[in-house]
Structures are given as structure tokens and as C-alpha cells.
Amino acid sequence: xxxxxxxxxxxxxxxxxxxxxxxxxxxxxxxxxxxxxxxxxxxxxxxxxxxxxxxxxxxxxxxxxxxxxxxxxxxxxxxxxxxxxxxxxxxxxxxxxxxxxxxxxxxxxxxxxxxxxxxxxxxxxxxxxxxxxxxxxxxxxxxxxxxxxxxxxxxxxxxxxxxxxxxxxxxxxxxxxxxxxxxxxxxxxxxxxxxxxxxxxxxxxxxxx
Amino acid sequence: xxxxxxxxxxxxxxxxxxxxxxxxxxxxxxxxxxxxxxxxxxxxxxxxxxxxxxxxxxxxxxxxxxxxxxxxxxxxxxxxxxxxxxxxxxxxxxxxxxxxxxxxxxxxxxxxxxxxxx
Numbered sequence: 001x002x003x004x005x006x007x008x009x010x011x012x013x014x015x016x017x018x019x020x021x022x023x024x025x026x027x028x029x030x031x032x033x034x035x036x037x038x039x040x041x042x043x044x045x046x047x048x049x050x051x052x053x054x055x056x057x058x059x060x061x062x063x064x065x066x067x068x069x070x071x072x073x074x075x076x077x078x079x080x081x082x083x084x085x086x087x088x089x090x091x092x093x094x095x096x097x098x099x100x101x102x103x104x105x106x107x108x109x110x111x112x113x114x115x116x117x118x119x120x121x122x123x124x125x126x127x128x129x130x131x132x133x134x135x136x137x138x139x140x141x142x143x144x145x146x147x148x149x150x151x152x153x154x155x156x157x158x159x160x161x162x163x164x165x166x167x168x169x170x171x172x173x174x175x176x177x178x179x180x181x182x183x184x185x186x187x188x189x190x191x192x193x194x195x196x197x198x199x200x201x202x203x204x205x206x207x208x209x
Numbered sequence: 210x211x212x213x214x215x216x217x218x219x220x221x222x223x224x225x226x227x228x229x230x231x232x233x234x235x236x237x238x239x240x241x242x243x244x245x246x247x248x249x250x251x252x253x254x255x256x257x258x259x260x261x262x263x264x265x266x267x268x269x270x271x272x273x274x275x276x277x278x279x280x281x282x283x284x285x286x287x288x289x290x291x292x293x294x295x296x297x298x299x300x301x302x303x304x305x306x307x308x309x310x311x312x313x314x315x316x317x318x319x320x321x322x323x324x325x326x327x
Contacts, residue, residue: 051282054275108261115258119231122238122251131247132311154292157257160249161296162303173299173309175242175250 024077030089031142034076037091041072081143090142095195103195107152110188114179118157121176130177135205138189139168145196152188159183169205217269224266231259244310245302253295260287 025034045068053060079092121128140146146168150161153172158179163171174180182188186202193200214222238251264284268277 048282051275051278111257111261115231118238118250119234119258122241123234127241127243129242129247130312131244131309133309150296151289151292154253154296155257155288158250160246160253160299161292162246162299171303173246173249175247 024080027089029082029087030080030091032091032094034091037094038072038076041076041093042068045071083141083143088141090144092144095144099195103191106191107155110156110182114159114182115157117178118175121158129175130180131173131175132180133162134172134174134180134184136170136172136184136189137168137201137203137205138170138192139201140193140196140198142196142198145192145198148195149189149192152192153183156182156188168201217272221266221270224262224269226266228259228261228263228266231262232256235259243315245307246299246309249295249299253291253298257288257291260284260291 024030027034030037042065046064049064049068050061053064076091080089081092082089138146138149146164150164150170153159153170154161156179158175159182160173161170162173163169165171172180172183174183184204186200189202190200193202235251235256239248242248242251261284264280268280271277271280
């Protein structure tokens with residue numbers, strides 16, 4: 001997942017990009033195994049290379065393996081994000097693949113439903129809209145959970161994440177009544193918490209419209 | 210009247226037509242919605258399903274080749290990049306103090322209009 005700027009600039013304030021003196025392979029604060037992360041990333045990058053090149057001569061395959069290994073080795077330290085107190089580091093793409101697939105399918109289905117809803121609201125004779133800002137709190141240990149949640153909410157038609165604060169306050173602009181209710185019922189937050197294997201910490205915040 | 214296209218082409222065309230309908234809904238929303246924030250929904254978000262259906266149509270039309278996989282990648286990248294654009298635009302507007310239009314504003318506008326006619 002690519003980080004929306006709201007969360008990304010918060011992360012930079014906490015100095016994510018620090019040059020480690022010790023090798024990342026021996027860093028105990030990383031959640032999960034660095035070797036698995038590195039190999040996984042190299043494999044994905046190599047698959048991407050093969051899809052884009054589509055050539056199977058030995059020369060190109062060797063080039064592909066070399067570039068993907070070097071790229072994953074160089075970028076790995078940049079793809080580690082610390083939690084709030086800095087005691088743990090999370091790999092940005094450290095999400096289990098089956099869970100991610102399940103979440104993506106669920107999200108796609110939500111997208112279809114929400115999009116039909118919004119298309120109906122905007123093309124009906126009387127504009128059936130009720131735009132307002134809704135707020136809720138969602139806290140997680142892994143900062144990527146906030147990123148994925150903000151990204152998913154913005155991707156869902158009818159809701160756009162306007163702002164995410166450091167203490168986990170999400171400000172969402174909702175176009176229709178149904179979209180606002182969909183954000184506040186907590187189903188997406190629950191799915192995201194499940195995706196990252198965390199306990200759901202979600203509360204609707206009171207606020208003016 | 211003869212039909213010189215295969216079932217696959219027909220299915221692909223059907224999907225692309227569905228995509229075009231959602232793009233049209235998005236464009237209509239862009240014209241009709243009242244303020245900046247609501248228009249972001251139309252411009253950025255309503256396109257997601259249109260984009261999805263169009264790409265599914267193209268992938269069916271192309272068949273099982275490497276180009277289909279590349280199209281799937283483009284589709285994934287659009288899905289990752291699209292919300293970031295919408296989010297940056299809305300965040301910039303929010304930080305610069307752009308007011309969110311609500312139904313109360315509609316009522317106020319209608320009242321003002323009513324005064325003008327008297």
C-alpha cells in the first residue's frame with residue numbers, strides 16, 4: 001500500500017529515515033523476519049520485471065535477479081516504519097498475502113455497492129445528497145493500519161479522508177447519508193484491524209456537521 | 210442482419226459499456242454537485258467502478274496474454290494512486306479553511322433567493 005500524505009508526513013516528523021549502524025538483519029526491533037521480508041520483496045520485484053520485460057533469455061533473467069536483489073536491499077531500511085514510542089519497527093509491506101487478498105476482495109465488493117449508491121444519488125432528479133464531515137477515532141500500533149484505512153475510505157465512493165491527526169482522529173467528508181453511516185458503523189475499521197492482526201480501537205467522535 | 214463478432218468480444222463490449230455509463234455518471238455528478246468537496250467525490254471516486262469495468266472489458270477482449278497482466282498492474286496502480294490524489298486535494302482545501310457545504314447552506318441560499326424576489 002502507498003502511504004497517503006497525511007500519515008506519511010507524520011511519519012517523517014518522527015524521523016523514520018535513520019541510518020542504522022548495525023545491519024538490518026540483526027535488528028531485533030523489526031516485527032517479523034527481515035530475511036523473509038527481503039526475499040519476498042525481491043521475488044515480487046523480479047515477478048514485476050518478468051511481466052514488464054516478457055523475455056526469457058538468460059541474460060535478461062540474470063539482470064532481473066540482480067536488480068531486484070539490489071533494489072530490495074537498498075530500499076528495505078526506508079520501508080520500515082516505527083510505532084508511536086519507537087520500540088518496534090514495522091515493514092510497510094509486511095501483510096500476510098491471504099489476508100490481504102481477502103481484504104481486497106471485500107473492499108472491491110464494498111466499492112461496487114458504494115459506487116452504485118453514489119451514482120444513483122448524483123444522477124437522480126433531485127440531488128439526493130447530505131454532505132458533511134464525520135469524525136472518528138481509530139488507533140493502532142502499526143502505523144500502516146491507519147494508512148490502509150485512510151486509503152480504503154478515500155477509495156470507497158462517497159467518502160474522502162480529509163485529515164488524519166497524530167492521535168488517530170480521522171476526519172471524513174461523506175457525500176450521502178448512506179456513505180456517512182457506512183463509515184461510522186465500524187465494519188471497515190474491523191476489517192483493517194483484522195488485516196493487521198490487531199485489537200479494534202474505534203470510537204465515533206462527536207462533532208459538528 | 211449479421212453479427213460478425215464473437216461472444217467474447219460481446220462480453221468485453223458489455224463491460225466497457227458499463228464502465229462508460231459510470232464515467233458518464235461521474236461527469237454528471239461533477240456538473241451538478243454544489244461544492245469543491247462533493248465534486249471530489251465525483252471526479253476522483255465515482256471513476257473507480259468505471260475504471261474497473263473498462264479494464265475488465267479490455268482484459269477480456271485481449272485474452273490470456275502478457276498484455277492482460279500488464280493491464281491488471283495498471284489497474285492496481287490506478288487504484289493505489291487515485292485515493293492519494295483525492296486526499297491531497299481535499300486536505301489542501303481543508304487546511305486552507307475552505308468551508309464544507311451542507312444542507313443548512315442550501316436552506317440559507319433558498320431563503321436569500323426568496324428575499325430577492327419580493
